[in-house]
Amino acid sequence: MKPHSFHPEAEAEFFESLARYAAENEQLGRRYYHAIHGLIADVCRSPKVYPCFRGEVRRHFGKPFPYALIYVDEPQCVLVLAVAHFKRRPGYWLHRLKR
Numbered sequence: 001m002k003p004h005s006f007h008p009e010a011e012a013e014f015f016e017s018l019a020r021y022a023a024e025n026e027q028l029g030r031r032y033y034h035a036i037h038g039l040i041a042d043v044c045r046s047p048k049v050y051p052c053f054r055g056e057v058r059r060h061f062g063k064p065f066p067y068a069l070i071y072v073d074e075p076q077c078v079l080v081l082a083v084a085h086f087k088r089r090p091g092y093w094l095h096r097l098k099r
Contacts, residue, residue, distance in 0.1 A: 001044045001045050002047060002073075002077060002078055003044070003076070003077045004043070004044050004071075004077055004078040004080060005077050005079055005080070006080045007079065007080060007081050007093075007096045009082075009093070009096060010070075010080045010081055010096070013082065013083050013084075017032065017067070017083065017085070018032055018033055031065075035063075035064070035067075036065075036067065036069070036083060038062075040080065042060055043058070043060050043069060043071055043073075043078050044078050047071070047073035047078050048073060054094075057071070057072055057081065058070075058073065059084075066085055066086040066087065067083055067084060067085055067086070068083075068084050068086065069082075069083060069084075070082040070083075070093060081093050081096045
C-alpha cells in the first residue's frame with residue numbers, strides 16, 4: 001500500500017468539515033472521519049484504478065457523504081489535493097498543483 005500525504009489546504013479543509021460534522025453530532029463526525037479515511041485507503045491500495053479527470057489528477061467519490069477525494073499519484077506517495085464537497089466551486093483547488 002502506497003503512503004499518502006495531504007496538501008496543507010486539503011488537510012485544513014478535511015479538519016474543518018470534520019469539525020462541522022462532529023459539532024452536529026459526535027457519531028456523525030466519527031462516520032465522516034472513517035468514510036474519508038476509507039477513500040484514502042482505497043486510493044493508496046490502487047491509485048490508478050480511479051479515472052483521471054484533469055490531466056493526471058484523479059478523484060474518488062464518497063458515500064454517504066457528498067465529498068470526493070481529489071489526488072495525484074506521485075512516485076513516492078498519493079498526494080491528496082482536496083477533500084472536495086460536491087457543491088463547492090469546481091476547480092477551486094487547481095492552484096494546489098503548483099508546487
